[in-house]
Amino acid sequence: MTERTLINALAALENGPVKIQGWVDTVRDQKKVQFVVLRDETGACQLVNPRSEGREEISDTISNLAQGTMLTIEGDLKMDERVKLGGLEVKISSIKVESEANPETPIADDSSIDKRLDWRFLDLRTERNNLMFRAQTTMTHAMRNYWYDRDYIEIFTPKFMATASESNAELFKVEYFDGVAYLAQSPQFFKQMAQSAGFGKAFEIGPAFRADPSFTSRHATEFTSVDAEISWIESHADVMDMQEELIRTALGAVKERFGEDIKRVFDVEINLPENPFPRVPLLEAREIVESRGHKFERQDLDMDPEGEREIGRWALEEHGSEFVFLTDYPASIRPFYHMRHENDASLTKSYDLVWNGVEISTGAQREHRIEQLTAQIADKGMDAKALDFYLDFFRYGAPPHGGFGMGLSRMLMLMLHQPNLREVTYLFRGPNRLQP
Amino acid sequence: MTERTLINALAALENGPVKIQGWVDTVRDQKKVQFVVLRDETGACQLVNPRSEGREEISDTISNLAQGTMLTIEGDLKMDERVKLGGLEVKISSIKVESEANPETPIADDSSIDKRLDWRFLDLRTERNNLMFRAQTTMTHAMRNYWYDRDYIEIFTPKFMATASESNAELFKVEYFDGVAYLAQSPQFFKQMAQSAGFGKAFEIGPAFRADPSFTSRHATEFTSVDAEISWIESHADVMDMQEELIRTALGAVKERFGEDIKRVFDVEINLPENPFPRVPLLEAREIVESRGHKFERQDLDMDPEGEREIGRWALEEHGSEFVFLTDYPASIRPFYHMRHENDASLTKSYDLVWNGVEISTGAQREHRIEQLTAQIADKGMDAKALDFYLDFFRYGAPPHGGFGMGLSRMLMLMLHQPNLREVTYLFRGPNRLQP
Known part of the structure; x- marks a missing residue:
């Protein structure tokens, strides 16, 4: 199996297959393409999944992702200046849910300090x-x-x-x-x-x-x-x-x-x-x-x-x-x-x-x-x-x-x-x- | 005032004036000469005091030293191969008692572990x-x-x-x-x-x-x-x-x-x-x-x-x-x-x-x-x-x-x-x- 790459180390790689692991930050679930921002202990990067034939399983998984869900992703790294987040993205070839997050996130950016400490x-x-x-x-x-x-x-x-x-x-x-x-x-x-x-x-x-x-x-x-x-x-x-x-x-x-x-x-x-x-x-x-x-x-x-x-x-x-x-x-x-x-x-x-x-x-x-x-x-x-x-x-x-x-x-x-x-x-x- | 020298740094010095600080390990109080082994956090060395005229105050101080008493010593460092302890000694020119030890040391080398832990x-x-x-x-x-x-x-x-x-x-x-x-x-x-x-x-x-x-x-x-x-x-x-x-x-x-x-x-x-x-x-x-x-x-x-x-x-x-x-x-x-x-x-x-x-x-x-x-x-x-x-x-x-x-x-x-x-x-x- 490919070794895990930390997200902040992606930029130094050549285009090609990578394995990354982290949690879901945001999902943009569009008609023709899905985007996931994945975060790990070193940073965040954009995952992309075109909704094309043969990729339905990946698409369904992404549609059901809650923020915080932990994922192991294998995919193809591609440098792309148009991507705001770090100038690169990973096209998903396999997605594994390691542990699902409860979709009701108990805190938000504007939660009180006491509430945030509870979580x-x-x-x-x-x-x-x-x-x-x-x-x-x-x-x-x-x-x-x-x-x-x-x-x-x-x-x-x-x-x-x-x-x-x-x-x-x-x-x-x-x-x-x-x-x-x-x-x-x-x-x-x-x-x-x-x-x-x-x-x-x-x-x-x-x-x-x-x-x-x-x-x-x-x-x-x-x-x-x-x-x-x-x-x-x-x-x-x-x-x-x-x-x-x-x-x-x-x-x-x-x-x-x-x-x-x-x-x-x-x-x-x-x-x-x-x-x-x-x-x-x-x-x-x-x-x-x-x-x-x-x-x-x-x-x-x-x-x-x-x-x-x-x-x-x-x-x-x-x-x-x-x-x-x-x-x-x-x-x-x-x-x-x-x-x-x-x-x-x-x-x-x-x-x-x-x-x-x-x-x-x-x-x-x-x-x-x-x-x-x-x-x-x-x-x-x-x-x-x-x-x-x-x-x-x-x-x-x-x-x-x-x-x-x-x-x-x-x-x-x-x-x-x-x-x-x-x-x-x-x-x-x-x-x-x-x-x- | 001279800077303190750690005892393990003495060997690298030239003969000459030094200031050392530590506690009394042993005293050999002889008729013509007194020896003190002084210990600090880095090692031990021998101090020497010839009982000659004009040095009575130093001699009296040494005669009353208890093991553990903390001293500041100024003296002359001399390399001397005959000295078993590190091949050097310090001839005392001034001695200052920083804090006196109770002469009754409560533990000895053969004290039980429990007694040693008390002290x-x-x-x-x-x-x-x-x-x-x-x-x-x-x-x-x-x-x-x-x-x-x-x-x-x-x-x-x-x-x-x-x-x-x-x-x-x-x-x-x-x-x-x-x-x-x-x-x-x-x-x-x-x-x-x-x-x-x-x-x-x-x-x-x-x-x-x-x-x-x-x-x-x-x-x-x-x-x-x-x-x-x-x-x-x-x-x-x-x-x-x-x-x-x-x-x-x-x-x-x-x-x-x-x-x-x-x-x-x-x-x-x-x-x-x-x-x-x-x-x-x-x-x-x-x-x-x-x-x-x-x-x-x-x-x-x-x-x-x-x-x-x-x-x-x-x-x-x-x-x-x-x-x-x-x-x-x-x-x-x-x-x-x-x-x-x-x-x-x-x-x-x-x-x-x-x-x-x-x-x-x-x-x-x-x-x-x-x-x-x-x-x-x-x-x-x-x-x-x-x-x-x-x-x-x-x-x-x-x-x-x-x-x-x-x-x-x-x-x-x-x-x-x-x-x-x-x-x-x-x-x-x-x-x-x-x-x-």
Whole structure:
């Protein structure tokens, strides 16, 4: 039997017999001739069937085709400039229905996002969504290449924990035999453990879980976390250096491979950051934002979503950068394990990364000195006993270290200028969404 | 300040000033001279401190060093053939204690595996364990490269599910807001969904969860699953072809990068499979094993662990292969979604892969035709209603497809001839192990 040819490989062939496989996109069933647009994972092409004598069986099959039906086609490839779709068509010599689609397609182009998520596997068949996940594949691959080339060790940290990781809030509880376990909200403790274990540099791209009951465009109960952690840093600036280079590498790879397709399908230009990402202390950033007219309503010193958007606009206008690091957050709004400044214990050696006005990542140098760490736990009013297993990591020698965690879907969302996480997650999970 | 040099990069330098950072392995505190072996993520080297005038502060610091203490050292590198450890040493000019280790090291070389797991971060500091996870990193990287080069899409499937995936047994239950969710036992349903979504070829390396109360050397409640799924196959033979090539690629990469180190540290030769992996129908394999003296005690037609070991020995003796595919399992011992043979519905188009006498993977062509799938669910006495969201994937066209799932830690265990999963998992999780 002829080997299958992918549709995007047809153009490079000579006229002649081919076998292609995919699903029915559209059918034009005319009196003298039938046309089918067939789509596969690489593209779409036109099939043609003249309704001539001896071809009745093929014609009948085509007349009954529903959108989505999976077909194996053998036929004759013919280059033809008049065919709008790729300048070629395949004249069917045999057609095999591999699996029939229900003719009532449950979603349309204008269906709501919630309806489309109910039928996500159909929604994913579009060129647009296919391209989205190919771009994500290139992005993760480029990031792992970056780390691999620099001798990072890949870790697969456990998702079951005996106690809370960073806080007791928003924690999922699992029935674990006769006891309970909790789902990791991040690999934080375990990627730090890799530093005490002498791994030097470690990374992980894997799931994390937050029992967050909110319904914003930026939250999910389960998300893919991109994490890296490195030893022997001088400060959080070393972590920012690494993350900045990582993002440049990832965006460069996506632009090279899919930049033109993304321009055509999403009307989005992938901009390779040319300038260094500006690094602005958070308190200065708040002043900048206020001077541009924004009023903070929250009581603490953190940014709010509109503040992030405003500092994003500022970074673009003043520094020509879609990215901006907000640094040196007050200790009051950072977790206990962020290292504090030697000369001002009210500030931490930490940062958030904002891309196109949305926070995508938090990083910091971690406190590796057991006395300071214990003091910071007390300072936060946390229970040192529950964290004792974690404190052990610092009782037998721990190097200075730091790292970041970054939301993969947030990256994809911002790269492709998408309005929310639901659009860019393979299968979104939220408080009231567990299926499909 | 001088840049840090990794210890394995010292040998390529000229004599002169260097800065190195790592932890104390051993101290020899003699009258006239002190020696410290310092280890970092790349190796170990000898530090020397002559107890001469003006160096008392350094000497005192060294006298108080505990194993594990993290140090930043500046000193003079000198090549010296007489030094057994790498033919070089560093004469200390400054020593900075970054974090002190508790002098009572809780584990020793002869500690039990359970005790070592309590202190996994110390256990991981050994050259042996460091090498293990570097080898795993190369293995996963090579597999992803294989897929990436062939245009697979990486998927991050959800770990939360509304219903059971493959069976109701061994399922972890999560308190999910006002309801419940279950943790995915495998990405099975969702990697199949990628085929209905027209992704063509998809892969994932991620966690899976089984509430398995057993304590064997081969089971864990949480494990890293290596999964691939491809469309438009002719039969399960296509899946085996891909998996065989994938494993060859992965082992080749590990051998090239770490083959010599693995030989030295583990006394294990990484054998690149030269011959095709033999493919033996399960029922024949049982006969072979019985003819070699093994008696099956279980009532069903499956293999047992000793049977696997025996067929492993047979494959090595008769085919010079560490690997053997056992194919065409009876439908009675396979999940409902495995496709059955056209000419014998009692057999499935499935396989297990056995490496060095241990099963590491299960693969199959999946049933993609809705009528057959529904019939097979009924045949197994399962509830089609709970599977309705999954059946939807096959109601709007689904291509013929198949794939496999493989345990990452099992691969590492068998590659390095290790006795159990606990040794080769970054942080093992079992019924009574949730910490650290």
